Amino acid sequence: MTVFIIRRILQSVVVLFVMSFLVFSSVNLVGDPVEMMVSDEADQAERDRVIKSMGLDKPWYTQYGLFVVNAFKGDLGNSFVYGEPALQIIVARMPATFELALVSLFMSVVIGIPLGVWAGLFPDKISSKIVMSGSILGFSLPTFWVGLMMIMVFAVMLGWLPSTGRGDTVEILGIDVSFLSADGLSHLFLPALNLALFNTSLVIRLTRAGVREAVHQDYIKFARAKGLSNTRVIMVHLMKNIMIPVVTVLGLEFGGLIAFSVVTETVFAWPGMGKLIIDSIQSLDRPIIVAYLMIIVFVFVIINLVVDVLYSILDPRVRLQDVSS
Amino acid sequence: MSEQMTQTAPPADVQPLAKVQTPLQRFASDYFENKIAAGALFVLIGIIFIAIFAPLISPQDPYDLSSVSVLDSKMPPGSQHFDGWTFYLGTDGAGRDLLSAIFYGLRISLGVGIVSGVIALVIGAAIGMIAAYFGSWVDTLIMRIVDIQLSFPTILVALILLALLGKGVDKIIIALVIVQWAYYARTVRASALVERGKEYIEAATCLALPQKRIMFRHMFPNCLPPLIVVATLQTASAISLEATLSFLGVGLPVSEPSLGLLISNGFDYMLSGRFWISFFPGIALLITIVSINLVGDQLRDVLNPRLQK
Numbered sequence: 001m002t003v004f005i006i007r008r009i010l011q012s013v014v015v016l017f018v019m020s021f022l023v024f025s026s027v028n029l030v031g032d033p034v035e036m037m038v039s040d041e042a043d044q045a046e047r048d049r050v051i052k053s054m055g056l057d058k059p060w061y062t063q064y065g066l067f068v069v070n071a072f073k074g075d076l077g078n079s080f081v082y083g084e085p086a087l088q089i090i091v092a093r094m095p096a097t098f099e100l101a102l103v104s105l106f107m108s109v110v111i112g113i114p115l116g117v118w119a120g121l122f123p124d125k126i127s128s129k130i131v132m133s134g135s136i137l138g139f140s141l142p143t144f145w146v147g148l149m150m151i152m153v154f155a156v157m158l159g160w161l162p163s164t165g166r167g168d169t170v171e172i173l174g175i176d177v178s179f180l181s182a183d184g185l186s187h188l189f190l191p192a193l194n195l196a197l198f199n200t201s202l203v204i205r206l207t208r209a210g211v212r213e214a215v216h217q218d219y220i221k222f223a224r225a226k227g228l229s230n231t232r233v234i235m236v237h238l239m240k241n242i243m244i245p246v247v248t249v250l251g252l253e254f255g256g257l258i259a260f261s262v263v264t265e266t267v268f269a270w271p272g273m274g275k276l277i278i279d280s281i282q283s284l285d286r287p288i289i290v291a292y293l294m295i296i297v298f299v300f301v302i303i304n305l306v307v308d309v310l311y312s313i314l315d316p317r318v319r320l321q322d323v324s325s
Numbered sequence: 326m327s328e329q330m331t332q333t334a335p336p337a338d339v340q341p342l343a344k345v346q347t348p349l350q351r352f353a354s355d356y357f358e359n360k361i362a363a364g365a366l367f368v369l370i371g372i373i374f375i376a377i378f379a380p381l382i383s384p385q386d387p388y389d390l391s392s393v394s395v396l397d398s399k400m401p402p403g404s405q406h407f408d409g410w411t412f413y414l415g416t417d418g419a420g421r422d423l424l425s426a427i428f429y430g431l432r433i434s435l436g437v438g439i440v441s442g443v444i445a446l447v448i449g450a451a452i453g454m455i456a457a458y459f460g461s462w463v464d465t466l467i468m469r470i471v472d473i474q475l476s477f478p479t480i481l482v483a484l485i486l487l488a489l490l491g492k493g494v495d496k497i498i499i500a501l502v503i504v505q506w507a508y509y510a511r512t513v514r515a516s517a518l519v520e521r522g523k524e525y526i527e528a529a530t531c532l533a534l535p536q537k538r539i540m541f542r543h544m545f546p547n548c549l550p551p552l553i554v555v556a557t558l559q560t561a562s563a564i565s566l567e568a569t570l571s572f573l574g575v576g577l578p579v580s581e582p583s584l585g586l587l588i589s590n591g592f593d594y595m596l597s598g599r600f601w602i603s604f605f606p607g608i609a610l611l612i613t614i615v616s617i618n619l620v621g622d623q624l625r626d627v628l629n630p631r632l633q634k
Binding site: 011015023136137139140141142143144145148149151152155156163255256259260262263266267277278281282289293296297300304 | 469473476477478480481484485487488489561565568569572573574575585588591592595596600603604607610611614615618
């Protein structure tokens with residue numbers, strides 16, 4: 001167990017270093033680093049100052065060392081647009097993205113599980129077939145286009161919900177959240193639903209498959225034979241067993257939600273990390289781009305590490321296989 | 326290579342009872358059993374036809390400045406051009422006929438999707454074959470890289486690459502290839518590992534055939550069926566990913582208007598109620614992706630020996 005965790009942590013560190021080297025080399029070696037790190041309007045004095053502070057007269061391995069040391073100190077340069085440290089700006093945008101991802105995860109469970117159970121219990125009903133076709137659409141529809149159409153219908157045509165921004169926020173533990181105010185909730189609904197589209201389809205399919213498999217098992221027959229009510233059989237006996245794959249897959253998909261929030265945030269002008277990186281790519285705000293890349297890679301390495309370790313605890317085969325290979 | 330496959334399938338000593346079916350015919354009749362999949366195939370062929378012959382069948386060349394007039398901009402579907410012909414799907418912000426723009430957009434979207442898919446397939450399949458054939462540390466190293474890459478969502482990898490590389494057709498193809506190769510490598514490796522243990526490979530090894538020949542002439546054709554399925558589904562996701570990236574403004578440049586860019590352009594006009602500029606390119610994208618996915622699903626069922634009667 002310990003050996004497995006140590007190996008996984010070492011692997012994560014290697015991935016982090018490889019990624020930092022790739023980001024560093026694409027910024028500093030392939031392109032012109034001065035042009036990359038200084039805005040176009042900067043004068044010669046500013047350029048000289050940057051060349052000196054970045055140590056560009058030194059060999060590349062010293063430069064890379066400096067980059068890594070600065071990154072560890074949390075110094076990834078100042079944003080051209082905001083004039084503040086890039087890292088700070090990104091960290092300030094993080095809660096909005098995480099809130100959106102969590103709410104959409106919640107939505108996909110609340111919508112997906114009942115529909116999936118229904119489709120699994122009555123596979124021949126027309127309504128179940130509609131649900132299943134809908135889930136195919138959920139996989140195939142491009143998220144951004146669905147988001148546009150949601151704005152079109154609910155914001156422009158019907159005028160029910162706002163289409164941009166985050167609305168009123170309430171501060172809890174120093175973090176601004178939208179879901180506690182009515183205005184914030186109305187702003188949150190469409191983006192979260194949009195982001196939940198893919199995972200809802202996934203949950204429907206997993207739940208349906210689980211239910212279809214479980215209804216013929218002995219423990220369900222036994223529960224029915226005991227004379228338990230239909231509701232209890234479904235809600236307790238069935239649910240417990242189909243939740244395992246659903247929870248596992250949703251845990252794995254959380255990272256994907258954070259990545260895909262880039263799209264949803266751009267469509268709905270949600271002020272999170274994703275919108276920030278797209279805006280920064282458009283305005284060539286390179287320090288922000290570099291900082292975002294390093295942070296997102298870090299976040300993903302951590303997520304993957306946690307998932308792997310949890311898996312090895314839940315399923316001993318994973319770690320045994322890995323140690324033997 | 327496909328000819329080799331078709332020749333090997335029916336054993337010569339079996340007497341046909343009723344009528345002789347070549348494997349291709351059997352494959353076709355299996356495929357067309359599912360009416361939805363059959364329809365999807367025809368739709369897909371139609372879309373490819375439109376994409377290839379876009380300049381011939383479009384009512385207007387949307388990127389020929391002499392035939393486009395700003396006076397026609399943002400007209401709703403069914404409006405009349407001053408020459409008398411109809412803008413069936415309306416016009417966009419620059420006065421281009423939307424139907425023609427979609428035809429040209431399909432061309433770019435499908436082109437980028439297919440080209441990147443083919444390159445990724447070739448690279449991924451070669452790497453997967455190498456991993457399976459040589460085994461030991463080569464296999465471990467390659468599959469570790471594949472695992473690590475697949476643990477990052479595709480959109481994130483593509484976004485990182487494009488943020489570093491910049492815009493352009495070549496850049497987005499590079500990004501899509503890097504995103505996709507790992508899926509092909511994993512698929513090919515899995516089926517090649519199964520094939521490697523079979524007798525015909527042993528026989529070929531005993532004949533002292535060169536390794537390259539065993540790998541690519543003997544093993545590879547037998548790894549094709551799952552690869553074809555993955556290639557179909559991956560092409561659909563590549564088209565979708567390209568549209569998403571172009572919509573975000575990090576994919577194709579404005580000079581290469583794919584469906585994603587058309588949708589993105591329409592976004593600006595949507596809040597004033599002009600829905601068609603975004604709506605119709607999206608529908609075209611949707612039909613393309615759904616039909617490719619349906620074809621891919623049916624191919625998976627038909628090519629899977631376990632599901633055969």
